[in-house]
Amino acid sequence: LFRRPWAFVTSVAHLEQLPPEGEIEVAFAGRSNVGKSSLINAITGVNGLARTSNTPGRTQMLNFFAAPESAVTLVDMPGYGYAQAPKSMVDAWTDLVFTYLQGRARLRRVFVLIDSRHGLKANDLEVMGLLDKAAVNYQIVLTKIDKIKPGQLTRVLDETAEKIRKRPAAHPQIIVTSSEKSTGLGEIRAEIFKLSAG
Numbered sequence: 791l792f793r794r795p796w797a798f799v800t801s802v803a804h805l806e807q808l809p810p811e812g813e814i815e816v817a818f819a820g821r822s823n824v825g826k827s828s829l830i831n832a833i834t835g836v837n838g839l840a841r842t843s844n845t846p847g848r849t850q851m852l853n854f855f856a857a858p859e860s861a862v863t864l865v866d867m868p869g870y871g872y873a874q875a876p877k878s879m880v881d882a883w884t885d886l887v888f889t890y891l892q893g894r895a896r897l898r899r900v901f902v903l904i905d906s907r908h909g910l911k912a913n914d915l916e917v918m919g920l921l922d923k924a925a926v927n928y929q930i931v932l933t934k935i936d937k938i939k940p941g942q943l944t945r946v947l948d949e950t951a952e953k954i955r956k957r958p959a960a961h962p963q964i965i966v967t968s969s970e971k972s973t974g975l976g977e978i979r980a981e982i983f984k985l986s987a988g
């Protein structure tokens with residue numbers, strides 16, 4: 791699956807532009823700057839596939855990636871949590887994302903990326919609320935673990951596990967990653983492979 795050449799398919803800012811559903815979709819969500827583009831580029835092995843360092847305030851888009859003869863479509867969800875985001879932008883984000891989540895029968899999982907230095911923030915919990923409401927399975931991925939000490943990692947893992955324990959659509963297992971050090975990439979690929987095989 792991940793030996794294939796992944797390529798950009800389309801960007802969607804309005805729901806009427808959504809492409810037909812692939813056989814299986816797997817999406818990535820997270821606060822801006824969490825390391826989402828870096829992780830998508832790292833797991834696909836395609837540099838520059840997802841654009842890094844999105845400019846705050848830029849049009850919020852869902853980006854779709856596919857590989858030849860693969861059942862899986864990867865979806866890069868627009869980053870959230872910009873400090874200066876006006877309410878109208880937050881509302882547009884929520885509309886686009888929630889409608890997408892509710893309407894995609896073949897969306898098998900959303901990886902919710904959390905910066906391991908910061909842990910879950912209020913807007914991460916809001917997004918998890920949307921996922922629970924839409925009954926879309928999601929799994930927490932801690933990013934940039936090369937930036938923290940082992941003791942801190944243990945603490946953030948414990949705190950995060952406690953916070954997702956009672957959430958209905960949350961996968962109990964947390965994946966720990968560093969795009970910088972290529973940590974945890976195999977685990978994410980294996981999860982996606984399992985979803986596409988099962």
Ligand code: GDP
Nearest residue numbers: 822823824825826827828842843934968969970
């Ligand atoms: P996005 O806004 O979520 O797409 O985040 P980016 O992928 O653009 O990353 C934001 C910043 O974090 C960039 O400066 C990256 O170089 C950096 N970054 C991303 N992943 C890692 C990582 O695993 N380790 C470290 N140390 N830095 C990272």
